[in-house]
Amino acid sequence: MARTCIIGDVHGMTDMLRQLLDKLGLQPGDTLISLGDLVDKGPDPAGTVRLMQELSETARFEVVLIEANHEDRHLRYHRNLTERPGIANKMAKAAPILPELSGMLDDKDRAFLASALPFWRIPEHNILCVHGGIPGNLKSLPETPEEAKLLTGKASRQLRQILRTRFISRQTGAFLSYGKEEAGDPFWAEVYDGRFGHVVFGHQPFFEGPAEFPHATGIDTGAVDGGALTALVLHHGGKREFVDVDSVQSR
Numbered sequence: 001m002a003r004t005c006i007i008g009d010v011h012g013m014t015d016m017l018r019q020l021l022d023k024l025g026l027q028p029g030d031t032l033i034s035l036g037d038l039v040d041k042g043p044d045p046a047g048t049v050r051l052m053q054e055l056s057e058t059a060r061f062e063v064v065l066i067e068a069n070h071e072d073r074h075l076r077y078h079r080n081l082t083e084r085p086g087i088a089n090k091m092a093k094a095a096p097i098l099p100e101l102s103g104m105l106d107d108k109d110r111a112f113l114a115s116a117l118p119f120w121r122i123p124e125h126n127i128l129c130v131h132g133g134i135p136g137n138l139k140s141l142p143e144t145p146e147e148a149k150l151l152t153g154k155a156s157r158q159l160r161q162i163l164r165t166r167f168i169s170r171q172t173g174a175f176l177s178y179g180k181e182e183a184g185d186p187f188w189a190e191v192y193d194g195r196f197g198h199v200v201f202g203h204q205p206f207f208e209g210p211a212e213f214p215h216a217t218g219i220d221t222g223a224v225d226g227g228a229l230t231a232l233v234l235h236h237g238g239k240r241e242f243v244d245v246d247s248v249q250s251r
Helices: 014-024 045-058 069-083 085-094 097-104 107-114 153-163
Strands: 003-007 031-034 062-065 120-122 127-129 198-201 211-213 216-218 228-235 240-246
Touching: 003 014, 014 045, 014 228, 014 240, 045 062, 045 097, 045 107, 069 085, 069 097, 069 107, 069 153, 085 097
Parallel strands: 003 031, 031 062, 127 198, 198 216
Antiparallel strands: 003 228, 120 127, 211 216, 228 240
16 A cells, blocks of 8 residues: 655755665655755755655655755755845855855756745645644644745745744744743644644654654654654554664764
């Protein structure tokens, strides 16, 4: 029976990704979902993008890429490079990897990253895939990614917080920027009430293995920092299992 395989943050660890794909043995009819953050930090971010892009074109299974904060940053840098070069220069000063990777990616690679979806629903399993998390004050979610991409202004900005959410305000549930949390501000998954289904997410590394919360599962297991690269495999009928490969840095 067809399976859905959801993989956590790769961050340029292309060899680990190949090993995990070999271990999964994806077949026609399966679906492969990447939770994003293919790029940055690791040794071969361009290779990771190219591998996933080629799979999306040639594999006999469906490939879904979820939008993540690191890809968003690269796309904004490239767009600013031609439209607002002064802004691109400021971004490059803050993150020198931006011009380096931009020079490695071609138009097809960038088009693949730009095709990423803000979320993906798996109705059979009542699962919502996002990269980051769900702010506590997010009361509604578009039915489809296509509807989400039509949002503008404040509604669009609030939805895009799901790319980056870690901690949320203990008073309002609002998204908190990285490092702005204070004592008592919870990690979003600790208090998420399941309003959009069970959320499978990346973004926050859990080095001891996948993190299970009442209504969420985190599968970024820190591949780029010596941890494992993990996939959550969903089988027809509800069975689920974790499949992983160890980092060469931890051997």
